[in-house]
Amino acid sequence: MTLSFKGHTVVVTGAGGGLGKAYAHLFASRGANVVVNDLNKEAAEKVVSSITQAGGKAVANISSATDGAAVVKSAIDAFGGITILINNAGILRQVSNMSDQEWDLIQSVHLKGAFACTKAAWPYFRNQKFGRIINTASAAGLYGNMGQANYSAAKMGLVGFTKTLAREGAKYGIHAVVIAPASVAASAMTETVMPPQLLAGFKPEFIAPFVVAVTHPDGPNASGRVFELGAGFVAEIRWQRSKGVVMKPDDTFTPSAVKERWNEITSFDQVEYPENMENQSITTIYEQAKGAPPNKQAEPNVRFDGKTIIITGAGAGLGRAYALMFARLGANVIVNDVSAKGADSVVDEIKKAGGKAIAVACSVEDGDTIVKTALDAFGAVHILIANAGILRDKSFTAMSEKEWDDVMTVHLRGTYKCAKAVWPIFQKQKYGRIVTTTSSVGMFGNFGQANYSAAKAAIIGLTRTLAIEGSRYNILANVIAPIAGTAMTSTIWPEEMVRMFKASNEDNTGKVFQVLGGWASQARWQRTGGHSFPVNKPLQPEDVVSKWNIITDFDDGRATYPTSAQEALGQSNDLYSDPEDSELVAKAKKEHISGPDEFSWTDRDVILYNLGVGATEKELQWTFEGDENFGPIPTFGVIPPFITTSSLPMDWLPNFNLGRLLHGEQYLAIKNPIPNAATVITTSRFLEVLDKGKAASVRCISETKDKSTGKVLFENQQTVFIRGSGGFGGKRTGRDLGAATATNEPPKRQPDAVIEEKTLPSQAALYRLSGDRNPLHISPEFAAIGGFDTPILHGLCTLGYAGKHILKRFGSYEDIKTRFAGVVYPGETLVTEMWKEGNKVIFVTKVKERNTTVLAAAAATLHSDNNAPKPKL
Numbered sequence: 100m101t102l103s104f105k106g107h108t109v110v111v112t113g114a115g116g117g118l119g120k121a122y123a124h125l126f127a128s129r130g131a132n133v134v135v136n137d138l139n140k141e142a143a144e145k146v147v148s149s150i151t152q153a154g155g156k157a158v159a160n161i162s163s164a165t166d167g168a169a170v171v172k173s174a175i176d177a178f179g180g181i182t183i184l185i186n187n188a189g190i191l192r193q194v195s196n197m198s199d200q201e202w203d204l205i206q207s208v209h210l211k212g213a214f215a216c217t218k219a220a221w222p223y224f225r226n227q228k229f230g231r232i233i234n235t236a237s238a239a240g241l242y243g244n245m246g247q248a249n250y251s252a253a254k255m256g257l258v259g260f261t262k263t264l265a266r267e268g269a270k271y272g273i274h275a276v277v278i279a280p281a282s283v284a285a286s287a288m289t290e291t292v293m294p295p296q297l298l299a300g301f302k303p304e305f306i307a308p309f310v311v312a313v314t315h316p317d318g319p320n321a322s323g324r325v326f327e328l329g330a331g332f333v334a335e336i337r338w339q340r341s342k343g344v345v346m347k348p349d350d351t352f353t354p355s356a357v358k359e360r361w362n363e364i365t366s367f368d369q370v371e372y373p374e375n376m377e378n379q380s381i382t383t384i385y386e387q388a389k390g391a392p393p394n395k396q397a398e399p400n401v402r403f404d405g406k407t408i409i410i411t412g413a414g415a416g417l418g419r420a421y422a423l424m425f426a427r428l429g430a431n432v433i434v435n436d437v438s439a440k441g442a443d444s445v446v447d448e449i450k451k452a453g454g455k456a457i458a459v460a461c462s463v464e465d466g467d468t469i470v471k472t473a474l475d476a477f478g479a480v481h482i483l484i485a486n487a488g489i490l491r492d493k494s495f496t497a498m499s500e501k502e503w504d505d506v507m508t509v510h511l512r513g514t515y516k517c518a519k520a521v522w523p524i525f526q527k528q529k530y531g532r533i534v535t536t537t538s539s540v541g542m543f544g545n546f547g548q549a550n551y552s553a554a555k556a557a558i559i560g561l562t563r564t565l566a567i568e569g570s571r572y573n574i575l576a577n578v579i580a581p582i583a584g585t586a587m588t589s590t591i592w593p594e595e596m597v598r599m600f601k602a603s604n605e606d607n608t609g610k611v612f613q614v615l616g617g618w619a620s621q622a623r624w625q626r627t628g629g630h631s632f633p634v635n636k637p638l639q640p641e642d643v644v645s646k647w648n649i650i651t652d653f654d655d656g657r658a659t660y661p662t663s664a665q666e667a668l669g670q671s672n673d674l675y676s677d678p679e680d681s682e683l684v685a686k687a688k689k690e691h692i693s694g695p696d697e698f699s700w701t702d703r704d705v706i707l708y709n710l711g712v713g714a715t716e717k718e719l720q721w722t723f724e725g726d727e728n729f730g731p732i733p734t735f736g737v738i739p740p741f742i743t744t745s746s747l748p749m750d751w752l753p754n755f756n757l758g759r760l761l762h763g764e765q766y767l768a769i770k771n772p773i774p775n776a777a778t779v780i781t782t783s784r785f786l787e788v789l790d791k792g793k794a795a796s797v798r799c800i801s802e803t804k805d806k807s808t809g810k811v812l813f814e815n816q817q818t819v820f821i822r823g824s825g826g827f828g829g830k831r832t833g834r835d836l837g838a839a840t841a842t843n844e845p846p847k848r849q850p851d852a853v854i855e856e857k858t859l860p861s862q863a864a865l866y867r868l869s870g871d872r873n874p875l876h877i878s879p880e881f882a883a884i885g886g887f888d889t890p891i892l893h894g895l896c897t898l899g900y901a902g903k904h905i906l907k908r909f910g911s912y913e914d915i916k917t918r919f920a921g922v923v924y925p926g927e928t929l930v931t932e933m934w935k936e937g938n939k940v941i942f943v944t945k946v947k948e949r950n951t952t953v954l955a956a957a958a959a960t961l962h963s964d965n966n967a968p969k970p971k972l
């Protein structure tokens with residue numbers, strides 16, 4: 100069967116490049132009329148002309164996706180209709196200190212854009228009883244991702260939105276599908292961290308065929324379902340829920356009672372696969388709850404004395420129930436509600452019962468006012484329960500833009516604004532607990548609630564990112580889905596509040612819980628083992644169809660439960676595996692991904708580093724922050740990822756002993772100018788593990804991005820050589836990784852430049868302060884374990900010296916690589932010999948006193964626009 104799209108009209112937003120362009124080409128090649136939408140006119144027209152030149156039919160449209168009517172009008176005008184809509188347009192704003200505008204912009208392009216285009220296409224789809232919609236989510240949305248609160252919210256919002264569209268569209272032959280393409284998922288670990296052979300697979304050409312397959316009238320019915328794909332890997336993902344526990348909803352239903360049964364609530368030993376809200380049998384739960392014995396209480400009892408808690412939407416219902424319970428348990432409660440009457444009455448109720456509470460009547464969007472009230476009244480905030488919400492239910496056909504916006508504003512923007520307002524306080528006090536409110540509707544979609552399902556799903560994405568970003572600061576964030584709209588909701592207790600007060604533990608955050616009456620359970624993503632198509636030959640939509648059963652099989656024993664974008668990517672078809680890897684190595688590569696971690700530095704760290712690699716008080720550009728040329732010596736780029744990389748565990752290697760570990764090689768690529776102060780995010784993983792017989796040689800790779808700009812600053816590859824840890828099997832010789840593994844033989848002639856410099860006896864003691872506190876460099880006892888009479892100098896310190904020598908003679912460089920060929924003792928004299936070969940400086944560093952080579956196979960690639968002083972030959 101060949102899937103033909105003759106007679107179909109496909110609108111692809113953001114089709115000027117990348118994924119959108121691949122869709123446009125593939126649909127056109129299958130006979131479809133294509134509307135190539137992109138804000139960039141030139142790019143859109145180029146795609147159109149290449150389609151038409153190949154005999155296809157296409158027109159360009161340059162409207163914003165938020166002007167869905169204009170986008171769809173192009174299809175009607177040019178081709179008389181629309182049958183398929185691919186919502187693909189998107190932008191990325193990865194920032195640490197997110198402004199409201201940055202938040203709003205992302206919601207507008209991704210979420211509102213998809214809403215607007217779908218809204219415009221919907222009547223045509225309904226009338227013709229056929230329509231296909233693809234929405235583009237991302238692993239960042241499904242799992243949350245560092246630095247992407249706005250993006251992950253928008254992307255997860257699309258999951259909820261799509262599920263509702265699928266429900267509403269079913270009887271009109273309209274299918275809606277969500278994809279999370281890994282080219283986007285990979286944004287946390289983009290090109291530089293990908294092995295080249297893998298990168299080749301991360302092409303749009305390996306994603307487009309899936310989209311084409313599921314949009315075809317005869318293609319598999321994927322409506323309402325979520326798929327992760329990239330580099331030939333395709334898998335389906337769905338919610339899995341723990342069976343949970345049912346408790347008696349009486350006076351004994353307290354946080355302590357929940358704590359008592361926490362392990363049962365979060366146990367996935369028995370699971371369910373809810374597909375919608377209806378199969379949560381409310382009556383059964385109610386009956387069980389009524390018949391349950393009084394609840395046992397955990398000791399010591401959970402109390403909230405001295406804690407200040409903000410509860411939004413607390414004037415009635417669930418919010419009121421939270422407020423009363425927290426107050427009873429000793430907390431200072433900020434009762435926020437848009438209705439002053441509601442808020443005041445709850446405060447009265449609490450006060451009458453002897454509790455402490457203050458009302459703040461304002462919109463939940465006014466997070467700053469709510470937080471200010473808390474600070475003024477109680478001097479602190481510890482917990483935020485974002486509960487406020489409104490409903491504007493309407494079938495999608497009838498839903499107005501205002502109804503969409505209003506629901507988004509209160510639920511999503513309100514949650515964001517409150518989280519944003521408490522965040523700096525939580526960060527500063529290194530304590531914070533956030534509970535946000537999603538809904539089963541956000542998880543599964545519901546008829547008449549496109550707006551609500553999108554907003555509620557978006558809150559899951561937002562919360563997961565808050566959990567990731569908060570983990571450094573002991574800020575935990577969890578999201579609960581209370582089953583709304585029943586009398587029983589007033590007895591619901593949000594389980595995380597208990598968990599929140601357990602010891603801080605990364606495991607206790609970023610979770611989704613469903614609760615109803617006395618029932619509580621946890622939900623998580625389950626992913627099929629999926630199918631991996633070979634990336635060395637073109638993938639066709641028909642190939643996808645032929646493997647559909649495997650792609651969607653949750654029961655073949657290969658399903659996984661990814662909890663982060665990194666993990667998801669790591670599990671995708673053993674992405675980093677190498678056929679020559681032993682089982683031990685393959686497992687380690689898959690299981691251990693370090694980060695994303697934040698690291699910040701200021702001019703103080705820059706000076707400390709520069710001093711650590713021998714800069715002097717005369718070299719003001721390196722030691723005085725007031726100097727106009729002040730900045731780090733470029734090898735500083737090895738510092739920010741250090742903690743992340745060294746957190747990669749090595750103890751899975753046989754006989755691992757840290758004292759026997761030596762730094763073997765280092766490669767640093769500097770991708771953008773190094774700021775004098777910044778916060779960056781690094782992710783590291785194993786790239787290659789070699790069995791050298793007696794020793795193990797482990798190459799790790801890391802990517803470091805500027806948190807405020809999202810730009811990659813550094814790629815580092817480092818090899819550690821672990822003596823005594825060999826013999827585990829697998830390959831002995833590494834791959835050719837370009838500059839990172841080049842042998843850099845020095846030319847036969849005399850060096851073009853030589854710099855000699857003595858290190859200080861205290862050099863290692865000083866250098867340690869930049870981050871590598873390996874005792875090998877300071878403790879004689881530890882050095883003895885490594886077989887050294889005295890502590891040795893850090894390999895990266897020696898590299899810093901050499902890097903400084905190259906900088907002095909040849910100017911700045913974009914990468915530097917070395918092998919650590921021999922040890923250096925602090926106090927020895929380093930001699931760097933340098934040869935300029937084209938834009939490369941090959942160098943060798945020796946220890947003068949012992950005439951031994953310590954840095955070999957080494958080179959730096961000079962900046963092409965290098966204005967630095969030319970070498971004095």
Ligand SMILES: CCCCCCC[C@@H](O)CC(=O)SCCNC(=O)CCNC(=O)[C@H](O)C(C)(C)COP(=O)(O)OP(=O)(O)OC[C@H]1O[C@@H](n2cnc3c(N)ncnc32)[C@H](O)[C@@H]1OP(=O)(O)O
Pocket residue numbers: 744745746747760761762763764791796799817818819820831832871873875891892893894895918919920921922923
């Ligand atoms: C992720 C965690 C991050 C934390 C990292 C940072 C930790 C730091 O705190 C630690 C440090 O800074 S240690 C100080 C800097 N490093 C050194 O001083 C090591 C100096 N080098 C040596 O002593 C030897 O080269 C030595 C011992 C490395 C090798 O010598 P030999 O055992 O004699 O090896 P040889 O017989 O020459 O070769 C055997 C095989 O190994 C390969 N090889 C040699 N040197 C290598 C090196 N430096 N790096 C990587 N591979 C190396 C050889 O190619 C050879 O391979 P094959 O058998 O396949 O031909």
